[in-house]
Amino acid sequence: MFVLTRLVPGGPLERALNEAAMAAxxxxxxTSFEHTGPGGSTLSEDQMEQMAEYYQFDKNPFYxxxxxxxxxCRFNLGYSTKYHKPVWDIIRSRLxxxxxxxxxxxxxxxxxxxxxxxxxxxKHRTVFDNISSAVVFTGYAIPSYVVxxxxxxxxxxxxxxxxGWFPLSGFVSSDFGSLSPVGKVLDVLYHAVLPLIAYVAGSxxxxxxxxxxxxxxxxxxxxxxxxxxxxxxxxxxxFNHALxxxxxxxxxxxxxxxSLIITGSFLIETIFNIDGFGLLGFESLVDRDYPVVMGxxxxxxxxxxxxxxxxxxxxxxxxxxxxxxxxxxxx
Amino acid sequence: MxxxxxxxxxxxxxxxxxxxxxxxxxxxxxxxxxxLSFFAELFINSRALIVSYEGKWFxxxxxxxxxxxxxxxxxxxxxxxxxxxxxxxxxxxxNWVLMPLVPYDPFETHDAPxxxxxxxxxxxxxxxxxxxxxxxxxxxxxxxxxxxxxxxIAMSFSLVLLVCSYVAGIAVGxxxxxxxxxxxxxxxxLIEIWNTIPFLYVIxxxxxxxxxxxxTLVFVMVIFGWTAMTWNMRTSTYKExxxxxxxxxxxxxASNVRVIGVHILPNTISVIVTFIPFSIAGGxxxxxxxxxxxxxxQPPTPSWGELLRSGMQRLDHWWIVTSVAVAIIIVLLMVxxxxxxxxxxxxxxxxxxxx
Numbered sequence: 231m232f233v234l235t236r237l238v239p240g241g242p243l244e245r246a247l248n249e250a251a252m253a254a255x256x257x258x259x260x261t262s263f264e265h266t267g268p269g270g271s272t273l274s275e276d277q278m279e280q281m282a283e284y285y286q287f288d289k290n291p292f293y294x295x296x297x298x299x300x301x302x303c304r305f306n307l308g309y310s311t312k313y314h315k316p317v318w319d320i321i322r323s324r325l326x327x328x329x330x331x332x333x334x335x336x337x338x339x340x341x342x343x344x345x346x347x348x349x350x351x352x353k354h355r356t357v358f359d360n361i362s363s364a365v366v367f368t369g370y371a372i373p374s375y376v377v378x379x380x381x382x383x384x385x386x387x388x389x390x391x392x393x394g395w396f397p398l399s400g401f402v403s404s405d406f407g408s409l410s411p412v413g414k415v416l417d418v419l420y421h422a423v424l425p426l427i428a429y430v431a432g433s434x435x436x437x438x439x440x441x442x443x444x445x446x447x448x449x450x451x452x453x454x455x456x457x458x459x460x461x462x463x464x465x466x467x468x469f470n471h472a473l474x475x476x477x478x479x480x481x482x483x484x485x486x487x488x489s490l491i492i493t494g495s496f497l498i499e500t501i502f503n504i505d506g507f508g509l510l511g512f513e514s515l516v517d518r519d520y521p522v523v524m525g526x527x528x529x530x531x532x533x534x535x536x537x538x539x540x541x542x543x544x545x546x547x548x549x550x551x552x553x554x555x556x557x558x559x560x561x
Numbered sequence: 562m563x564x565x566x567x568x569x570x571x572x573x574x575x576x577x578x579x580x581x582x583x584x585x586x587x588x589x590x591x592x593x594x595x596x597l598s599f600f601a602e603l604f605i606n607s608r609a610l611i612v613s614y615e616g617k618w619f620x621x622x623x624x625x626x627x628x629x630x631x632x633x634x635x636x637x638x639x640x641x642x643x644x645x646x647x648x649x650x651x652x653x654x655x656n657w658v659l660m661p662l663v664p665y666d667p668f669e670t671h672d673a674p675x676x677x678x679x680x681x682x683x684x685x686x687x688x689x690x691x692x693x694x695x696x697x698x699x700x701x702x703x704x705x706x707x708x709x710x711x712x713x714i715a716m717s718f719s720l721v722l723l724v725c726s727y728v729a730g731i732a733v734g735x736x737x738x739x740x741x742x743x744x745x746x747x748x749x750x751l752i753e754i755w756n757t758i759p760f761l762y763v764i765x766x767x768x769x770x771x772x773x774x775x776x777t778l779v780f781v782m783v784i785f786g787w788t789a790m791t792w793n794m795r796t797s798t799y800k801e802x803x804x805x806x807x808x809x810x811x812x813x814x815a816s817n818v819r820v821i822g823v824h825i826l827p828n829t830i831s832v833i834v835t836f837i838p839f840s841i842a843g844g845x846x847x848x849x850x851x852x853x854x855x856x857x858x859q860p861p862t863p864s865w866g867e868l869l870r871s872g873m874q875r876l877d878h879w880w881i882v883t884s885v886a887v888a889i890i891i892v893l894l895m896v897x898x899x900x901x902x903x904x905x906x907x908x909x910x911x912x913x914x915x916x
Contacts, residue, residue, distance in 0.1 A: 367897060371890075371893045371898075372893055376849075376889050379873060379882060382873070383879060383882045383883065383886070496762070500854065511762060512854065515762075518769070
């Protein structure tokens with residue numbers, strides 16, 4: 231049931247979203263025309279009309295919307311007004327970089343948080359727990375872009391207090407092409423250290439505390455007590471009994487990471503000047519390159535939907551009570 | 562919380578909150594700072610606190626602009642009290658000026674005549690001598706003043722945002738939980754759709770269209786952010802609705818509005834209170850991010866995001882970025898500490914760990 235309710239609105243969901251986005255873009259283009267209009271525009275009336283026809287502003291909004299939706303279904307996101315290339319090509323060329331950071335963040339976050347959460351739950355109220363809690367909370371309180379800026383001033387800038395250990399910006403060095411394969415890998419990693427820390431800092435605290443709390447809840451549950459009373463040692467009780475159950479909340483939030491990869495990143499990408507998806511979104515907005523903006527919205531909401539589905543699948547894998555199409559015991 | 566202060570449960574929660582030192586002291590400091598910032602004009606201002614001129618006392622901080630001629634100066638415009646102070650000192654006629662601790666307002670650039678030409682300084686490092694305790698930004702404005710006024714704007718922004726989006730979220734959430742059925746389903750789907758919209762990005766798009774001021778920004782952020790509370794309110798209303806006291810109230814003939822407002826809402830207050838600090842932190846973070854990207858409040862409004870950006874562009878002027886980043890980190894840490902303390906105080910499960 232749960233899965234079904236999520237899947238069914240897929241159709242109207244996209245439609246409503248596009249509608250909202252379309253309204254926004256209609257408005258924006260309207261004003262951008264006003265901007266160029268009185269300001270001694272270089273476009274003649276004829277050209278304006280031509281452009282209006284090209285972007286189908288001459289037809290009524292609803293018709294234009296249906297047309298646009300039809301194009302989306304055929305993966306035709308239109309042409310960028312700035313680059314004069316299909317939007318899809320531009321987005322595709324930026325996607326690997328964002329994907330690299332996204333996947334690396336995902337691996338790092340889960341790789342660090344789950345073990346740390348387990349250790350913290352077992353060693354609850356010890357010195358280790360308290361110290362790591364302080365670190366984790368600091369990370370939780372500060373938004374990732376502030377972390378990024380702080381890191382940049384401390385470790386990348388060579389002026390003032392900076393140490394100048396890491397590059398200021400970019401994904402690779404300018405002489406990337408001339409490097410050996412090993413050198414290339416090292417170069418990417420060298421550039422990735424600071425942004426990755428900033429990425430991980432955001433989701434890190436939440437995940438660790440989620441893991442710790444849910445494991446502690448489970449450790450206090452009767453079935454773990456029974457298992458220990460039965461003669462199992464503590465370690466087996468945790469790893470065979472409690473751990474699997476406490477992974478359920480973690481699995482629920484897994485899919486959200488997919489959209490986080492894209493939408494959460496544009497601040498960090500702007501700060502570190504990484505030529506990824508987020509920076510593209512920001513630049514196209516500044517340049518009023520609306521087809522690209524629309525394309526990004528469409529893709530990120532598709533990813534969000536995909537993420538929801540992925541979460542449901544993850545929950546179904548971890549939680550044996552949830553079956554597809556069966557009753558929604560996880561509601 | 563204080564409204565129900567006679568309720569023993571609330572007293573207990575309040576005591577527990579006070580016992581969590583980190584959160585309690587953060588709350589005290591933050592409230593103190595907030596109150597202070599509402600009277601920031603008394604501490605950080607280019608207008609003098611008190612001017613004593615020929616036996617008469619003037620209090621120029623609030624109220625109308627006092628023209629320079631009042632004090633025997635040769636101009637009609639706003640008095641420059643810093644100059645006046647110097648002048649009075651030189652004249653030694655018993656006139657004096659008491660300036661605030663930081664004698665700059667957040668818009669004032671650091672001007673000084675060099676060879677009879679008015680010259681505006683760029684960023685200057687912190688110095689006690691010029692009373693720019695945290696230095697000046699790239700336009701020569703005092704950073705401490707901008708941080709203080711930026712704090713006031715950021716805090717009031719997130720408080721207003723909080724109230725507006727909570728009113729909408731709680732109303733819809735309660736209605737969804739209380740009536741259920743088709744209404745509930747319809748809004749569930751609507752909210753799911755609404756949630757797929759990338760929040761910050763859409764706000765940026767909208768603020769490209771309408772040039773944002775304080776209230777339009779609040780409005781837009783409420784429109785796209787009110788859904789956050791609905792889920793929690795829906796579940797807790799749902800829970801409370803099935804309790805017997807609700808049935809009893811309805812059996813006595815209480816109307817729907819009365820059941821929700823008088824009986825259900827007070828019982829869900831713990832959910833609401835728990836989320837408040839985190840919403841405030843979110844509001845500050847979002848506003849700063851928008852300002853940083855240049856899609857927030859219009860310059861020259863003092864804002865943390867704008868300071869961050871100008872600091873990032875000139876990393877060699879390290880004092881800009883450092884002071885703002887430290888300010889943001891401290892404030893958000895305090896808000897989060899408060900949030901944790903409240904959550905712990907309201908958590909009925911005090912001892913749930915394995916022993």
